[in-house]
Amino acid sequence: MAQAARAEGLALGRDADEAADHAACVALLRWSGCTANAPEFSVLMGDDVGGRDAMLSNGSAAEASALAGTLGDAALIHCEVAGEIARLLGLPAGIERAMHHLFETWDGRGKPAGLRGDAVPAVVFHVALAGDLEIFGRVHGLAAALRQVSDRADAKYPRALVALVTRHAADWMAALDQGAHEAIAETAGGAEDLGGTLAALDTPLELVADVIDLKLPWMTGLSRRVAEAAREAGAALGLDEPAQTRLHRAGLLHGIGRASVPNALWSDGRRLGEADRERLRLMPYWTGRAARRLSALQEEAELASFVDERMDGSGAFRGVAGAAIPLPARVLAAAAAWVSARTARPGAPALDADAARAALRDEVAAGRLDAQATDAVCGAEPSRATPAASPAAVTLSARETEVLARIAMGESNKEAAKVLGISPATVRTHLESAFRKLGCSTRAAATLKAMTMGLLPV
Structure with a gap:
C-alpha cells in the first residue's frame, strides 16, 4: 500500500517528491492506531481481528456506510493515537495532521471530524484509495477492485484521483505482485528511497x-x-x-x-x-x-x-x-x-x-x-525506570496521575473511584483535567502520551 500511495503522489506532479514521501509515511503508519481501539472493536464486532479483516475486504460501500455511524469512537481513538505516534516520531506537521483524519471522506461523511472535500488533507485520499485498490485487488481481482473504487468516486475520494489511479492501476499492481518497488517509482515518474522520511527515524x-x-x-x-x-x-x-x-x-x-x-x-x-x-x-x-x-x-x-x-x-x-x-x-x-x-x-x-x-x-x-x-x-523486583520528561513536559497532579493510571488499566470511573476512595464525579473531574493537559480526548491516546512522557508508573 505504501508503494502504491507513493506512486499516486508522484503521478500528481505537484511537489512530487514531498507528496510521495508523505503518502508513503502515512500509508506505513495508517494502521498504527489499530491496537488502541481493539477493545471497542471487540465489543462492537465480537472479534476485533476477524471483524476488521471482514470490514476492510468487504466491497460493499453500503455496508461500510452503515458501520461508519457505529465506529465513530473507534475512529477517533485510532486517529488520535496515530497522530500522537507521528508527533512522537517527529514527523512533519502535514503527516501528523493526516494521521488525525485518516478516515475522512470527500463527501464529508467520514470520521472522526466529518471534514469535506479540500478540507481533508489530500494525502488521506491517496492512501485510502491505494489501500482499497490493494485490498480489493487481492481479494476480488483488479477489475472488480476498479469497479469498487469507481463506485466510491466523489464519495470516499475525489473523482479526479480515481481517474488517475485507474490509468496506472494495472502497472502499479503488477509491480507490487513482483515485489518491484523500483518499477512502481519508474511508472509514476521516477523516485528514490521509498519512505525516505521514515528511513531516517530512530524509532524508540x-x-x-x-x-x-x-x-x-x-x-x-x-x-x-x-x-x-x-x-x-x-x-x-x-x-x-x-x-x-x-x-x-x-x-x-x-x-x-x-x-x-x-x-x-x-x-x-x-x-x-x-x-x-x-x-x-x-x-x-x-x-x-x-x-x-x-x-x-x-x-x-x-x-x-x-x-x-x-x-x-x-x-x-x-x-x-x-x-x-x-x-x-x-x-x-x-x-x-x-x-x-x-x-x-x-x-x-x-x-x-x-x-x-x-x-x-x-x-x-x-x-x-x-x-x-x-x-x-x-531475585529482585525490576526497576521502575521511565523515560526522562522533556523540559516542556506536562505536569499532572498526584491525584490526576492516580486517576489516569486506573483508567489507563481499563477501569471505569466507578471502579477507579472505589479503589481510590473518592466519588465517580471527582474521578471524572481529575480525568478531564489530565486529558486537557495532555491534549487528548481518549483513554488510549492519553495513556500513550503519559507513558512516553514518564508520567505513569510502569
Whole structure:
C-alpha cells in the first residue's frame, strides 16, 4: 500500500517528491492506531481481528456506510493515537495532521471530524484509495477492485484521483505482485528511497512496546516491565552488556504477535476451543515474523519468538526443549512469566511477590522453566525506570496521575473511584483535567502520551 500511495503522489506532479514521501509515511503508519481501539472493536464486532479483516475486504460501500455511524469512537481513538505516534516520531506537521483524519471522506461523511472535500488533507485520499485498490485487488481481482473504487468516486475520494489511479492501476499492481518497488517509482515518474522520511527515524522501541500494549488495557506497561525484568536478570546472571541490551529489546518486542489474536480470547471465563488455542500458540511465531521486519533487530526478533517455549518441550511455537532453548531465551520466558503473575487481569488478581515466586518455582519443579533463569528473575523486583520528561513536559497532579493510571488499566470511573476512595464525579473531574493537559480526548491516546512522557508508573 505504501508503494502504491507513493506512486499516486508522484503521478500528481505537484511537489512530487514531498507528496510521495508523505503518502508513503502515512500509508506505513495508517494502521498504527489499530491496537488502541481493539477493545471497542471487540465489543462492537465480537472479534476485533476477524471483524476488521471482514470490514476492510468487504466491497460493499453500503455496508461500510452503515458501520461508519457505529465506529465513530473507534475512529477517533485510532486517529488520535496515530497522530500522537507521528508527533512522537517527529514527523512533519502535514503527516501528523493526516494521521488525525485518516478516515475522512470527500463527501464529508467520514470520521472522526466529518471534514469535506479540500478540507481533508489530500494525502488521506491517496492512501485510502491505494489501500482499497490493494485490498480489493487481492481479494476480488483488479477489475472488480476498479469497479469498487469507481463506485466510491466523489464519495470516499475525489473523482479526479480515481481517474488517475485507474490509468496506472494495472502497472502499479503488477509491480507490487513482483515485489518491484523500483518499477512502481519508474511508472509514476521516477523516485528514490521509498519512505525516505521514515528511513531516517530512530524509532524508540519503548514507543513500539507501548502501542502494542494498548490492545488490552490491563496490559498497559507490561512489555516495559518484561524488558526490565529480563535485563536485570541477565545482569544477575553475568551476561555482558550487549546481551543484556538484546534481552531488554526482545522484551519490548515480545508482544507484537498479540495483534493476531482477538481480544475475546483473554476474556474472563471464556472456554477456548482448539482453534483458539492454536491462535495463541502461534502468537510468538507472528512476533518473530513481524519483528524481523525491523532489519537492525534480527537477533532480538529471534529471541522474542522464544518467549513461550518451555524446558520440557510443552511450549510454543517450536516445541523445543532443554539445550535447544538458549539461556537468554530462558531468561525472557521466566521474565514474561514473572510479570504476567504480577499483573492483574480480568478474573485474575495480581499475585504479590512471594506468591509469584512460589508460582514460578512450581513451574521449575514441573520442568517448564529454567531454574537458574527463574532464580535470577525472582531475585529482585525490576526497576521502575521511565523515560526522562522533556523540559516542556506536562505536569499532572498526584491525584490526576492516580486517576489516569486506573483508567489507563481499563477501569471505569466507578471502579477507579472505589479503589481510590473518592466519588465517580471527582474521578471524572481529575480525568478531564489530565486529558486537557495532555491534549487528548481518549483513554488510549492519553495513556500513550503519559507513558512516553514518564508520567505513569510502569
